[in-house]
Amino acid sequence: MYQSPIVVFTKEEIEKYEELSKSVNEGRLIDYTLQYPKYRFLQYLSLKGNYVFHGSNYRNIERFEPREQTLYNNELTTAVFATTEPIWSIFYAVFNRSALIGSFRNGCLIGRNKKYHYYSINESTIKNNPWTDGMLYILPKEKFHMSGQGKVQFDEWTCNEYVTPVGKISVSLSDFYFLNKVAVHKDKESLFSTWIYYKARTLMSNSKRAINST
Numbered sequence: 661m662y663q664s665p666i667v668v669f670t671k672e673e674i675e676k677y678e679e680l681s682k683s684v685n686e687g688r689l690i691d692y693t694l695q696y697p698k699y700r701f702l703q704y705l706s707l708k709g710n711y712v713f714h715g716s717n718y719r720n721i722e723r724f725e726p727r728e729q730t731l732y733n734n735e736l737t738t739a740v741f742a743t744t745e746p747i748w749s750i751f752y753a754v755f756n757r758s759a760l761i762g763s764f765r766n767g768c769l770i771g772r773n774k775k776y777h778y779y780s781i782n783e784s785t786i787k788n789n790p791w792t793d794g795m796l797y798i799l800p801k802e803k804f805h806m807s808g809q810g811k812v813q814f815d816e817w818t819c820n821e822y823v824t825p826v827g828k829i830s831v832s833l834s835d836f837y838f839l840n841k842v843a844v845h846k847d848k849e850s851l852f853s854t855w856i857y858y859k860a861r862t863l864m865s866n867s868k869r870a871i872n873s874t
Contacts, residue, residue, distance in 0.1 A: 661769065661776035661859065662841050664747065667703050677704045684711070684798055684827040698835045702746035705798065711826070712742035712801045712817050715753030719795045719830070724823045731807050732767065732814040739818035742799050743768060745775055747837045748815065753794030754833050761785050762847050765854050768815045775815060780843040780854050780861075791833045798827040840866055 669677070676694055680701065683690055692698055705711050714724065724740040731737055743749055748768040755764070761784040769776045781790065804817040833839060843861040845854045 661778045662838060662862075664745065664768075664775040664777065665699075665703075665837060667700055669700070669704060673700070674704070677701055681705060681708070687824065687826055688828075690827055690829040692829055697837075698829065698831060699747055699750065699837045702750075702796065702829070706744050706746055710801055711798050712744055712804050713746045713749035714740070714742045714797045714799055714825075715749035715751065715794060715831070716797065717753065717755075717757060717792055717794050721795070721797060721825065724797075724799070724819075724825070726820055726822070731818075732816050733808070737807075737818060737820075739820050740799075740804075740823050742804055742817045742819070743815045744801070744817065745777075745815045746796065748777065749796055750794075750831050750836050751779060751838070753796050753831050754791055754836050755781075756788075756790045756792040759785060759788035759790035761788065763845075765845070765851065770813055770815050777838055777841070778843075778855075778858050779838055779841060780845045780858055782845055782847050782849075784847050786844050793830065793832045796829050796831050797825040798829070799823050800826055 673696060680690065680694065694701065726738045726740055728736060728738045729741060745768045751766060762782040764781045764785060766779045803823055804819045807816045807818045808814055841862045843858050
């Protein structure tokens with residue numbers, strides 16, 4: 661798996677993020693025109709500790725309602741899902757669910773105060789070019805609780821009541837930090853095999869890109 665980027669913010673960057681973050685609690689679309697990648701601003705928001713994030717293909721959600729879904733451990737629950745890791749949410753915003761044929765596998769795990777990512781899409785879906793523009797919604801963290809416990813767990817947060825976004829920001833595929841870490845697994849492959857071969861597949865894919873570009 662791949663660790664979340666360790667971001668060190670400059671003084672100038674912080675000043676601009678602080679100014680922009682004043683508009684977050686107004687519940688409207690954030691007009692992002694800064695020269696820094698969006699994921700850096702979103703990670704800055706995450707570090708403030710007041711927000712969780714939810715990515716979606718739908719751009720005009722005014723209120724989230726609890727729906728029956730499965731937790732990371734396949735336990736059924738009725739809730740709104742979110743995470744403190746904006747990069748993971750960006751994946752859900754730019755992954756076109758209507759192009760899905762079969763399975764896609766992903767996650768963000770927390771262990772020893774570090775976050776680790778994996779993303780894998782099956783062969784049939786990747787042929788559909790399953791990418792789109794989307795929206796990242798910023799939600800109040802105080803309404804959510806972590807869905808798991810233990811030394812290693814998914815960065816998955818749930819809320820069992822209606823939630824109104826405090827802000828949102830549009831994102832595209834170029835905003836997804838781990839785009840070159842998306843693997844492709846076989847249609848009928850077991851989850852265990854996807855885990856085992858995940859990093860080797862991404863390294864091989866990136867090696868092929870480097871060869872083709874020379």
